[in-house]
Amino acid sequence: MVTLSRLNGSVVAINPDLITWIDVTPDTIVSLLGGDKIIVRESLDEVIERVIAFRRSVGPSYNGSKEGAVSYLDAHRMDGPQSGRQRTGRTTPPPPSRGSAPPGEK
Numbered sequence: 001m002v003t004l005s006r007l008n009g010s011v012v013a014i015n016p017d018l019i020t021w022i023d024v025t026p027d028t029i030v031s032l033l034g035g036d037k038i039i040v041r042e043s044l045d046e047v048i049e050r051v052i053a054f055r056r057s058v059g060p061s062y063n064g065s066k067e068g069a070v071s072y073l074d075a076h077r078m079d080g081p082q083s084g085r086q087r088t089g090r091t092t093p094p095p096p097s098r099g100s101a102p103p104g105e106k
Helices: 044-058 069-075
Strands: 002-005 011-014 019-024 028-032 037-040
Touching: 002 028, 002 037, 002 044, 011 028, 028 044
Parallel strands: none
Antiparallel strands: 002 011, 019 028, 028 037
């Protein structure tokens, strides 16, 4: 969450993933995904700096290397050669053939 100050001095914490855009007219207006707008005391640059700081605190930024979740998934992949399973590309069982009776009914 990013903390910002409303014009009346109260502090508000917002989820930076919900910010759609920021207007400066001359007040800084933060528009959120649901249509809400918050007028804050911070400048555009300050809001951007806080969002960047939040993103850095949450996890590593993407720089072309395998970091974070991707490297974790690669290291814990169940369909690798050590597991003995073969990858089929299918995530669900195949549907029953047409005309065949359900299992146990013949």
